[in-house]
Amino acid sequence: MPSCLSVALPVLLWSTCVLAAPLDVGGKGEGILRMEVGPEHPGVRPIRIGAGVSTTLLFDSDIVPDQVSLEGRAQFSRVSMGSAVVVLIPSDDLRQGEVLKLSIPFKDTTLPPRVVLTLQVQADAVDRQVEVYRRARSAESYRQEVGQLRAELERLRQERKQPPAAAPGVDGFRGLLAGSTAFPGLTxxxxxxxxxxxxxxxxxxxxxxxxxxxxxxxxxxxxxxxxxxxxxxxxxxxxxxxxxxxxxxxxxxxxxxxxxxxxxxxxxxxxxxxxxxxxxxxxxxxxxxxxxxxxxxxxxx
CATH class of the missing domain: 2.60.40.770 (Immunoglobulin-like)
Known part of the structure; x- marks a missing residue:
């Protein structure tokens, strides 16, 4: 499968969001959803699942099946996993519109090590196949970015220690009331x-x-x-x-x-x-x- 582009993420934040690519829809809303996962953008929408209908998730990196976490797992008729695939078949116990979380850990050491996907029960439109492409990034690139962020924070701290210039003060307002307290030029x-x-x-x-x-x-x-x-x-x-x-x-x-x-x-x-x-x-x-x-x-x- 195609490789994914790198994205920026502070090394202290491992939580991830999802960016969904354009959806190829076939039939009655049942189609293929291709999405890139990474920390840079919020999800366009959740993955749609439906009672008695299978949804297959295909990943471009190997996952750790025994560490996959599925919210409300008992409410699924079947949950199957392979080295890079997860198959979900919800039961009738799930309510229309209900939202669940699916946490997927990856085997390799690149980042992010885990992604959290959102599932939503939609009886009239189901994503039968979801292709998930991970935007992986090395730990070293995160360390470099954290160093840059720390330098920027230190610069801002030093600026705050400096005496305020005249502009932020009320009498030093740079707009209409600029100048002396007599406010010259006002009609x-x-x-x-x-x-x-x-x-x-x-x-x-x-x-x-x-x-x-x-x-x-x-x-x-x-x-x-x-x-x-x-x-x-x-x-x-x-x-x-x-x-x-x-x-x-x-x-x-x-x-x-x-x-x-x-x-x-x-x-x-x-x-x-x-x-x-x-x-x-x-x-x-x-x-x-x-x-x-x-x-x-x-x-x-």
């Missing part, structure tokens, strides 16, 4: 009124100001956390009444937001000069993208 500067918070409200605005110059609009907000968890804003989006969205430049924050301590956050947007009067809403996500705060009635004129 509009106004204090923001109350902006309605859409529950739940993980953030609270103490004060705010709007700055406008041409197509640029920036909101400078004094925020604090309201959900007892520290916050660092990672993303901001403005949304108009028609659902149009404007993504901000990278938000700039003076300090971590806590319940007791407020911090300045600047979010800046490039928008058409003839935007509608409103209303607009502002959505703020934390850096993990798991928490979101939404404020309505945001004035941009």
């Amino acid at each position: 509009v500067r106004r204090e923001l009124g109350a902006m309605r918070c859409v529950a739940p409200c993980p953030l609270r605005i103490d004060v705010g100001a709007l700055f406008v110059s041409g197509q640029r609009r920036a909101l400078r907000l004094s925020l604090r956390s309201a959900d007892k968890e520290p916050w660092r804003v990672g993303r901001a989006v403005l949304v108009d009444a028609q659902g149009h969205e404007w993504e901000s430049l990278t938000p700039v924050q003076s300090a971590l937001l806590t319940v007791r301590s407020a911090a300045s956050v600047i979010v800046e947007f490039e928008m058409p000069a003839d935007i509608s009067v409103g209303p607009y809403s502002l959505r703020l996500w934390d850096t993990a993208g798991k928490r979101v705060a939404q404020f309505g009635d945001v004035p941009l004129d």
Whole structure:
């Protein structure tokens, strides 16, 4: 069988994913599935199996049959293995849509030493034959890559130890608010009124100001956390009444937001000069993208 191409994988991570090549389908969805296994890409879809129908998996490397692990093995009418082949015949005990894992270890010393395949019960479409090609790679190539990763991590650690430059700070913002605290070149500067918070409200605005110059609009907000968890804003989006969205430049924050301590956050947007009067809403996500705060009635004129 044809050999497989190498892929990158840190040597400490032996878990693998599956990349399925285009499917040659014959008959009623029953055909040949050819897939390359390796750590670089997620699987396109699981291998489809069906009650009473055999699925044969052919490998381009010898496997270790007595170390093969099949989830729910008792629910299969037959499981047969050879030096480079596995035959599965599910029983009627398996439910439609049920997902199982099949772990295959290989005999040789190249990496990855084991792959984990996903099986899914599909009565109306079965992969009768699956050809599995392993993207093998030597341990030495992994050691070289790990060395490169360690060097890169050390470089990043050294950078974090350096004093921050002016650009990341609020007063050193490189966008609309660049320059002195007098904000030269701004055509509009106004204090923001109350902006309605859409529950739940993980953030609270103490004060705010709007700055406008041409197509640029920036909101400078004094925020604090309201959900007892520290916050660092990672993303901001403005949304108009028609659902149009404007993504901000990278938000700039003076300090971590806590319940007791407020911090300045600047979010800046490039928008058409003839935007509608409103209303607009502002959505703020934390850096993990798991928490979101939404404020309505945001004035941009």
